[in-house]
Amino acid sequence: MDRLPAYDHKIVLITGGLGFIGSNMAHRLAACSRAKIRIVDSLHPACGGNPRNLDDIVRPAEVHTFDMRDAAKLRETVRDVDVVFNLAGQISHIDSMDHPLQDLQANAEAHLGLLETCRAHNPGARIVFSSTRQCYGRPQRLPVDEEHPILPLDINGVNKYAGESYHRIYRQAHGLETCSLRLTNTYGPRQLIRHSRQGFIGWFIHQILCDDEIVLFGGGTQIRDLTYVDCVVDALLLAGSHPDAPGRIYNLAGPQPVSLLEIVEMMIAISGKGRYRIAPFPEEHRRIDIGSYYGSSARIQAELGWRPRVELREGLSRALEFFEKRRHMYLKA
Amino acid sequence: MDRLPAYDHKIVLITGGLGFIGSNMAHRLAACSRAKIRIVDSLHPACGGNPRNLDDIVRPAEVHTFDMRDAAKLRETVRDVDVVFNLAGQISHIDSMDHPLQDLQANAEAHLGLLETCRAHNPGARIVFSSTRQCYGRPQRLPVDEEHPILPLDINGVNKYAGESYHRIYRQAHGLETCSLRLTNTYGPRQLIRHSRQGFIGWFIHQILCDDEIVLFGGGTQIRDLTYVDCVVDALLLAGSHPDAPGRIYNLAGPQPVSLLEIVEMMIAISGKGRYRIAPFPEEHRRIDIGSYYGSSARIQAELGWRPRVELREGLSRALEFFEKRRHMYLKA
Numbered sequence: 001m002d003r004l005p006a007y008d009h010k011i012v013l014i015t016g017g018l019g020f021i022g023s024n025m026a027h028r029l030a031a032c033s034r035a036k037i038r039i040v041d042s043l044h045p046a047c048g049g050n051p052r053n054l055d056d057i058v059r060p061a062e063v064h065t066f067d068m069r070d071a072a073k074l075r076e077t078v079r080d081v082d083v084v085f086n087l088a089g090q091i092s093h094i095d096s097m098d099h100p101l102q103d104l105q106a107n108a109e110a111h112l113g114l115l116e117t118c119r120a121h122n123p124g125a126r127i128v129f130s131s132t133r134q135c136y137g138r139p140q141r142l143p144v145d146e147e148h149p150i151l152p153l154d155i156n157g158v159n160k161y162a163g164e165s166y167h168r169i170y171r172q173a174h175g176l177e178t179c180s181l182r183l184t185n186t187y188g189p190r191q192l193i194r195h196s197r198q199g200f201i202g203w204f205i206h207q208i209l210c211d212d213e214i215v216l217f218g219g220g221t222q223i224r225d226l227t228y229v230d231c232v233v234d235a236l237l238l239a240g241s242h243p244d245a246p247g248r249i250y251n252l253a254g255p256q257p258v259s260l261l262e263i264v265e266m267m268i269a270i271s272g273k274g275r276y277r278i279a280p281f282p283e284e285h286r287r288i289d290i291g292s293y294y295g296s297s298a299r300i301q302a303e304l305g306w307r308p309r310v311e312l313r314e315g316l317s318r319a320l321e322f323f324e325k326r327r328h329m330y331l332k333a
Numbered sequence: 334m335d336r337l338p339a340y341d342h343k344i345v346l347i348t349g350g351l352g353f354i355g356s357n358m359a360h361r362l363a364a365c366s367r368a369k370i371r372i373v374d375s376l377h378p379a380c381g382g383n384p385r386n387l388d389d390i391v392r393p394a395e396v397h398t399f400d401m402r403d404a405a406k407l408r409e410t411v412r413d414v415d416v417v418f419n420l421a422g423q424i425s426h427i428d429s430m431d432h433p434l435q436d437l438q439a440n441a442e443a444h445l446g447l448l449e450t451c452r453a454h455n456p457g458a459r460i461v462f463s464s465t466r467q468c469y470g471r472p473q474r475l476p477v478d479e480e481h482p483i484l485p486l487d488i489n490g491v492n493k494y495a496g497e498s499y500h501r502i503y504r505q506a507h508g509l510e511t512c513s514l515r516l517t518n519t520y521g522p523r524q525l526i527r528h529s530r531q532g533f534i535g536w537f538i539h540q541i542l543c544d545d546e547i548v549l550f551g552g553g554t555q556i557r558d559l560t561y562v563d564c565v566v567d568a569l570l571l572a573g574s575h576p577d578a579p580g581r582i583y584n585l586a587g588p589q590p591v592s593l594l595e596i597v598e599m600m601i602a603i604s605g606k607g608r609y610r611i612a613p614f615p616e617e618h619r620r621i622d623i624g625s626y627y628g629s630s631a632r633i634q635a636e637l638g639w640r641p642r643v644e645l646r647e648g649l650s651r652a653l654e655f656f657e658k659r660r661h662m663y664l665k666a
Contacts, residue, residue, distance in 0.1 A: 158498040165491040
């Protein structure tokens with residue numbers, strides 16, 4: 001992987017750094033730069049944090065376990081950092097409907113607190129926020145670009161959009177160096193796969209590894225664009241160092257639109273095991289379902305030069321291999 | 334004023350019922366219906382609640398003073414109500430930038446808690462939420478209709494949009510009978526006028542009554558559409574009783590677009606006193622200023638039959654007369 005000279009000797013804070021994307025970021029920075037890596041993670045059971053995600057990291061990261069809403073601890077952690085990758089959050093749409101106030105705390109309140117802390121104690125830090133395509137709700141046109149109307153369909157989408165908007169406003173009103181990426185479905189090593197509440201891909205992987213039957217709702221015809229986690233880390237690193245990124249909002253999009261059925265069939269072909277059946281949509285999913293989605297990342301390609309470099313088959317192969325080797329760490333007990 | 338038979342013998346909860354619009358709602362229901370009127374108000378100093386706003390009410394209302402985030406108290410207050418006029422909130426854009434976490438609590442968290450309480454304990458109640466044109470941010474076209482892009486420019490707008498979105502989602506996902514009105518600048522009796530942080534009209538009224546010099550920023554050329562509070566109460570009452578209202582979002586708009594300069598000159602002409610001068614925009618205002626705004630209320634006119642019936646001159650006359658008679662209660666000490 002390419003060296004990252006822009007991060008050498010920088011102090012980099014990763015919120016949610018024990019989670020899926022955050023821990024992949026930590027591994028990358030450890031391997032490809034001389035950045036000082038600092039992590040904050042609440043290890044809240046509803047989020048995806050897992051200390052084992054840092055296993056085998058080539059240089060140690062400094063890990064602080066506390067809830068970002070603890071203003072005093074956050075102040076100490078933030079005051080000297082150069083870049084914040086603000087990736088902490090609760091990502092389950094279903095959980096957000098069952099426990100909406102927890103979702104509000106994790107996805108809105110915690111970020112407003114971080115921005116207030118940076119405004120007061122470190123206004124020069126670059127802050128990159130991981131937002132989500134969930135802001136758009138059900139697509140009114142495809143591919144979805146950044147000008148698509150905002151109409152989130154679940155509590156998670158509302159609170160993530162609030163979190164993103166706080167970052168935008170702290171740029172416009174207070175001059176902070178914020179930038180947001182709207183992620184689509186991300187997959188790869190270190191994602192949470194032991195239950196189905198944090199997205200379908202992780203659960204598919206789990207079922208393949210266990211040779212369990214995958215249930216495809218609604219015929220599996222729904223379209224998504226999956227982004228491999230290394231490509232998401234590429235984009236975050238660009239947004240954290242490129243001079244034109246502050247004040248911008250960028251979609252990430254996968255290398256190709258693909259149906260859920262195609263994804264499952266590809267996983268089965270790669271791993272040589274697994275099976276599936278088709279079933280109707282359960283009610284609690286249907287009401288907040290967005291139908292088919294794929295995005296356009298033309299803006300970030302034009303402005304920062306990012307594009308997803310890992311094809312779906314390659315990414316799925318790497319992910320399945322990673323988890324196959326670490327079954328004892330990632331599969332449910 | 335017309336009788337309101339739809340509200341006879343109904344239990345009506347007004348959150349923020351000691352505030353500007355809420356207290357006018359209470360007066361109207363007391364005078365024109367046999368509704369049982371129940372009020373919740375935090376009397377938080379940053380909000381607009383004032384117990385004197387219920388002076389001279391023709392039938393008493395039941396008043397509960399607590400923060401809506403108190404789930405146990407809210408449950409007892411909500412469980413038997415037929416209609417909730419959910420008007421509580423923090424409305425100052427400037428305060429929301431200085432104390433964003435308080436704004437989040439008042440404008441997002443409190444409403445999510447109310448909706449959760451209704452979902453669990455009174456899912457059949459009609460809930461009407463007072464949202465705001467601030468969701469739109471700086472107008473991209475005029476007049477602004479409900480399809481205008483969402484891009485709030487200040488923390489208050491973000492949190493109000495989150496509050497509105499929760500109401501929409503609790504309709505779509507849980508079947509609650511919610512409806513939201515996006516209010517524009519509202520004026521009239523019982524509004525807070527003793528400082529400038531809750532909108533310019535109240536402060537203009539205060540300055541006129543004190544014969545103080547009004548400072549018009551940016552030449553006074555900015556356009557607004559002012560809605561008289563009785564017209565807003567009309568719309569809320571329609572939304573609380575009309576069978577087609579649940580699930581809908583409606584703009585309210587004033588009877589005419591008007592510049593700030595015209596408003597001030599009209600006030601001076603009506604009251605026979607007051608004066609003004611032109612000044613540049615202060616920085617803290619400029620950064621969150623939305624420029625000129627006026628809305629279209631064609632949707633609510635077509636669907637519920639609402640239109641603003643009080644012209645600006647008439648409304649300003651009534652407001653100035655109300656406050657002139659109650660200077661000791663509403664002017665700053």
